[in-house]
Amino acid sequence: MNRVVITGMGWITPMGHEIESVWKGLLTGQTGIDYTTLFDASTFPTRISAEVKGFELKKHLGNEIQQHEGAGRSTQFALAACRQAWEMAGLRSDTLDLDRVGIYFASGEGSLDFQAYTQSALSSWQPDSGKIDAVLWAQSAARLMDAIREIEQEPNAALPHLAMLTGARGPALNCLTACAASTQAIGEATEILRRGDAEVMISGGAHSMIHPFGVTGFNRLTALAENEKLKSVLGEDNPRRASRPFDNNRGGFVLGEGSGVVILETLEHAQKRGARILAEIVGYGSTADAYRITDQHPDGTGAVVAMKEALKDAGLSPSQVNYINAHGTGTRENDGNETGAIKQVFGDHAKRIPVSSIKSMMGHLIAAAGAVELIACVLSIRDQILPPTMNLETPDPECDLDYVPNKARPACVEVAMSNSFGFGGQNDTIIVRRFI
Amino acid sequence: MWKRGFTHNDSPFTLLRIHMAKRVVVTGIGIVSPIGIGIENYWSNLLKGVCGIRPISSFDASGFAATVAGQVPEYKIGDYVPKSYRKATKVMARDIELAVIAADEAFKNAGLKSQAYANPSEIDGLRFGCNIGAGLISAELDELTSAMHVARDGNRLDLHKWGIEGMQQLTPLWLLKYLPNMLACHVTIIHGLMGPSNTITCADASSHLAIGEAFRTIQRGKAELAICGGAESRVNPMGIMRYQLLNRLNTCRGVDPSQALKPFDVQATGTVVGEGGGLLILEEYEHAKSRGATIYAELAGFAASQDTYKLTEPDPTGRSYGKAVENALKDARSTPQQVDLLIPHGLGIPSHDRAELEGLKKGLGEHLSRIPVSAIKAQISQLGAGCGVDVATAVLSIHHQTVPPAINTRQTGDIRLNVSDQSRKAPVRTVLTTVYSLGGQNAALVFKAPDEAQ
Numbered sequence: 019m020n021r022v023v024i025t026g027m028g029w030i031t032p033m034g035h036e037i038e039s040v041w042k043g044l045l046t047g048q049t050g051i052d053y054t055t056l057f058d059a060s061t062f063p064t065r066i067s068a069e070v071k072g073f074e075l076k077k078h079l080g081n082e083i084q085q086h087e088g089a090g091r092s093t094q095f096a097l098a099a100c101r102q103a104w105e106m107a108g109l110r111s112d113t114l115d116l117d118r119v120g121i122y123f124a125s126g127e128g129s130l131d132f133q134a135y136t137q138s139a140l141s142s143w144q145p146d147s148g149k150i151d152a153v154l155w156a157q158s159a160a161r162l163m164d165a166i167r168e169i170e171q172e173p174n175a176a177l178p179h180l181a182m183l184t185g186a187r188g189p190a191l192n193c194l195t196a197c198a199a200s201t202q203a204i205g206e207a208t209e210i211l212r213r214g215d216a217e218v219m220i221s222g223g224a225h226s227m228i229h230p231f232g233v234t235g236f237n238r239l240t241a242l243a244e245n246e247k248l249k250s251v252l253g254e255d256n257p258r259r260a261s262r263p264f265d266n267n268r269g270g271f272v273l274g275e276g277s278g279v280v281i282l283e284t285l286e287h288a289q290k291r292g293a294r295i296l297a298e299i300v301g302y303g304s305t306a307d308a309y310r311i312t313d314q315h316p317d318g319t320g321a322v323v324a325m326k327e328a329l330k331d332a333g334l335s336p337s338q339v340n341y342i343n344a345h346g347t348g349t350r351e352n353d354g355n356e357t358g359a360i361k362q363v364f365g366d367h368a369k370r371i372p373v374s375s376i377k378s379m380m381g382h383l384i385a386a387a388g389a390v391e392l393i394a395c396v397l398s399i400r401d402q403i404l405p406p407t408m409n410l411e412t413p414d415p416e417c418d419l420d421y422v423p424n425k426a427r428p429a430c431v432e433v434a435m436s437n438s439f440g441f442g443g444q445n446d447t448i449i450v451r452r453f454i
Numbered sequence: 455m456w457k458r459g460f461t462h463n464d465s466p467f468t469l470l471r472i473h474m475a476k477r478v479v480v481t482g483i484g485i486v487s488p489i490g491i492g493i494e495n496y497w498s499n500l501l502k503g504v505c506g507i508r509p510i511s512s513f514d515a516s517g518f519a520a521t522v523a524g525q526v527p528e529y530k531i532g533d534y535v536p537k538s539y540r541k542a543t544k545v546m547a548r549d550i551e552l553a554v555i556a557a558d559e560a561f562k563n564a565g566l567k568s569q570a571y572a573n574p575s576e577i578d579g580l581r582f583g584c585n586i587g588a589g590l591i592s593a594e595l596d597e598l599t600s601a602m603h604v605a606r607d608g609n610r611l612d613l614h615k616w617g618i619e620g621m622q623q624l625t626p627l628w629l630l631k632y633l634p635n636m637l638a639c640h641v642t643i644i645h646g647l648m649g650p651s652n653t654i655t656c657a658d659a660s661s662h663l664a665i666g667e668a669f670r671t672i673q674r675g676k677a678e679l680a681i682c683g684g685a686e687s688r689v690n691p692m693g694i695m696r697y698q699l700l701n702r703l704n705t706c707r708g709v710d711p712s713q714a715l716k717p718f719d720v721q722a723t724g725t726v727v728g729e730g731g732g733l734l735i736l737e738e739y740e741h742a743k744s745r746g747a748t749i750y751a752e753l754a755g756f757a758a759s760q761d762t763y764k765l766t767e768p769d770p771t772g773r774s775y776g777k778a779v780e781n782a783l784k785d786a787r788s789t790p791q792q793v794d795l796l797i798p799h800g801l802g803i804p805s806h807d808r809a810e811l812e813g814l815k816k817g818l819g820e821h822l823s824r825i826p827v828s829a830i831k832a833q834i835s836q837l838g839a840g841c842g843v844d845v846a847t848a849v850l851s852i853h854h855q856t857v858p859p860a861i862n863t864r865q866t867g868d869i870r871l872n873v874s875d876q877s878r879k880a881p882v883r884t885v886l887t888t889v890y891s892l893g894g895q896n897a898a899l900v901f902k903a904p905d906e907a908q
Contacts, residue, residue, distance in 0.1 A: 057613060058613045058614065059613070059617065060614065061613070061614050061615075061617025061618045062617040062621075063617075088765075117759070117774075117777055120758075121760060127590050127634075136602060136610065136611040137609050137610065139598065139599040140599065140602055140603065140606050140608075140609045140610070140611065142599075143599050143602075143603050143606075145603060148600060149596045150595050150596060150599050150691070152513040152515065152691055153514055153517035154517070155517070156515075156691065156695065157517055159691070160695065160698065160699070163695065163699055164699070165700045165766075166765075166766075168696045169696070169700065169766060169892065169893075170765070171590060172655075172657060172892070172893060173590060173634065173655035173656075174655060174656045174657050174659075174891060174893040174895060175893060177656070177760060177894065177895060178760070178761070178763075178765045178894045179765075181760045181761065181894060185762055186762070187759055187760050187761070187762055187773075187777070188758075188759060188760065189757070189759060189760070190656075190758060190759070190760035190894070190895050191654055191656060191667070191758065192654065192656050193653055193654055193655065194588070194634045194635060194653055195635045195638075195651070195652060202652060206652065206667065209670065209674070213670065213674070215757075230611075230616065231593075231598075234616075234621045234628075234629075235628060235629030236629065237621060238624055238626045238627075239626060239627065239629060239630070240626070304651060304652065305580075305648050305649065305651065306584060306638070306639070306642040306647060306651035307642075307648070308579060308642040308643050308646050309643065310643065311627070311630050311636065311640065311643065312627065312630065319648070320648060323580065323648065327676075440635065441635070441639075442630070442635050442636055442639030443639060443643070444635060444638075444639070444651055
């Protein structure tokens with residue numbers, strides 16, 4: 019089985035558009051969360067989000083933008099993040115066997131063509147029958163909708179863009195397992211390399227759900243932090259205080275957007291070309307809760323097994339893990355369950371392992387969350403420092419681990435674990451290790 | 455094992471891995487298709503040449519470029535879930551229902567008593583994986599527009615009103631109806647499957663890729679069993695419109711719908727969208743043998759690749775497609791010579807069909823003109839992520855030693871194909887099924903007769 023290493027990383031996040039500045043922001047407790055500007059959310063229960071700001075694809079791709087101008091918002095993030103990662107890895111398409119370069123991505127569905135969609139629907143609505151008139155709808159939609167804008171919404175739309183950008187012709191897959199998706203994609207990409215079905219894999223995720231129906235969906239599920247609730251609990255709805263993983267006053271997650279991309283290679287391939295190795299991926303575990311579509315398993319069984327499987331896969335004992343980058347969404351349910359699951363896996367050692375959630379600053383990037391968080395783990399190993407969990411002001415008796423509250427902390431980090439849990443009971447865990 | 459034809463890329467570790475990899479067989483099948491729900495209905499109609507493409511009945515399609523589709527016959531979802539789970543069917547988009555129905559059959563067919571059929575469950579849920587491909591699920595227009603109507607300003611949606619009184623019209627679980635991973639989610643909950651779980655969203659290639667990925671999961675010993683494949687319904691206004699906008703639809707005006715979709719035929723004029731789902735139970739060989747399961751076929755090879763051409767068209771040279779075929783055969787330690795049946799994608803879109811044939815020619819060489827081809831989209835239409843039906847067909851062809859027909863493929867231009875509009879008995883020992891997606895993902899799977907691989 020081949021060993022698999024990370025040789026390149028890139029991200030487009032609510033806190034910035036390149037690795038070092040965002041990392042610095044994470045270590046100094048900055049925030050990417052603010053009042054929502056992408057649409058008029060002024061009457062929505064949630065009026066805050068973690069938007070990517072000031073992004074221009076042209077700045078990242080220059081003249082190569084032509085093929086990608088029609089790309090949807092999240093695919094554009096993916097392209098820019100991929101370019102960064104590709105360059106950091108020092109890869110060049112003309113020196114690679116491109117049939118052995120694959121992509122395993124976790125792109126979310128693109129945003130609806132909102133104007134065309136709503137106008138077609140409303141103009142054909144028949145209040146009496148409570149149905150749309152499909153004939154009127156078809157006329158309207160055929161006039162207002164655009165073939166390319168529609169096809170770019172498909173969750174697999176990022177793949178051809180990334181393939182055209184890099185020349186990758188190897189195995190290409192997109193998985194969309196909600197909030198666990200990019201951790202899963204990186205884990206599965208690792209398996210492809212281990213088996214030898216490719217030498218290089220581009221992996222990670224991209225997503226943007228900061229649009230009216232995205233926020234609606236999560237608001238209806240009462241999964242998001244809401245402004246009025248924040249005011250009643252904190253006396254203000256200050257966006258930077260909105261995402262509160264593990265805090266007793268947490269009330270939901272803050273929706274973010276962006277992309278994280280990693281370049282994975284077989285160790286052999288990386289060494290042969292003299293690449294700089296950033297870390298090694300040593301363990302991966304994936305499970306399903308098989309419990310309920312709305313709730314995580316209260317016993318945390320699925321999460322426990324995912325972490326245990328990852329440890330077993332890595333051949334590591336719990337005490338060898340130096341840091342856990344938590345899923346830590348800031349919902350009442352997740353943080354309590356995740357804490358319980360960590361205790362089940364790590365036993366007495368749980369209280370000695372620092373656990374933090376960068377969602378406190380970054381927001382929740384949904385399908386892209388795991389990739390961004392894995393990159394943070396790699397940087398922690400590189401710089402021997404842990405990003406904090408911000409806004410941890412009032413301890414929750416149920417959440418009693420060391421969450422690296424409010425301040426980054428120097429630490430000896432050889433092995434880091436990253437957890438991602440998705441709606442529908444999808445659990446994925448990855449373990450990275452300093453390359454030795 | 456040295457017969458496999460290793461490449462110079464195979465490291466000693468790779469060789470060891472291949473040697474240690476577990477063997478994987480198919481022990482269960484579930485099918486929901488426009489020509490029937492259930493294996494028996496499907497298979498007998500497929501062999502008889504029945505076409506499932508008919509005028510759309512679920513909504514008035516007269517305003518669309520195409521008025522026909524491959525629709526699944528009527529069903530009651532409650533018949534396919536345990537009583538205790540009937541309430542949850544309210545939050546299932548049609549795509550999810552199709553997956554749940556196919557899963558129910560697959561479990562029964564495999565003789566696996568999950569918690570849906572036995573208390574306590576007779577399967578080890580922790581060693582049972584799930585990988586179900588899904589499409590971009592369209593929100594039900596009536597439901598969403600009914601809520602939007604409350605917040606309308608003329609034909610615009612007034613977001614102010616929407617925030618105050620519109621969104622509240624939607625059921626709290628609205629979003630969960632449409633997340634692609636909800637197909638796998640409901641199936642894992644109903645049957646109690648806690649092993650490695652995944653959802654592939656690569657349009658038409660989703661099922662093949664999901665099955666290939668589940669195959670690898672069992673090969674590397676992470677599960678003994680997995681349910682895998684995919685399901686999708688595009689028979690809704692948004693689903694049809696997306697294809698209409700791309701000019702890929704067969705307008706089919708004044709034509710007998712059963713003659714509409716002509717895969718690889720010189721007279722092909724476009725595809726017909728449909729709905730369906732195909733799921734397989736994959737099982738580690740020793741596990742299947744020890745429980746005395748019926749083994750339909752061995753899944754012997756899988757490979758995937760990506761075009762670098764453009765978003766809306768397959769690469770006309772078929773380069774990557776051919777590579778997927780070549781690598782899947784190599785993975786199965788098979789040669790083009792050994793292939794007895796090919797089940798390609800064959801959409802009846804002229805430029806796509808040409809590209810596909812180029813790719814198949816690259817992968818199969820001169821054998822492309824020899825190997826019997828079952829171009830079944832003519833009967834079942836294009837099922838998107840539901841192309842697991844194609845894969846199930848490959849497995850059934852081995853099981854029944856029968857080549858299904860290609861009812862509408864008569865004249866194929868430069869590249870001659872071995873097609874017949876009649877099904878026929880024939881030795882079917884090795885089957886190749888291939889697929890590509892809009893977006894350029896290619897996948898190929900190779901199945902072998904169970905005894906072939908002893």
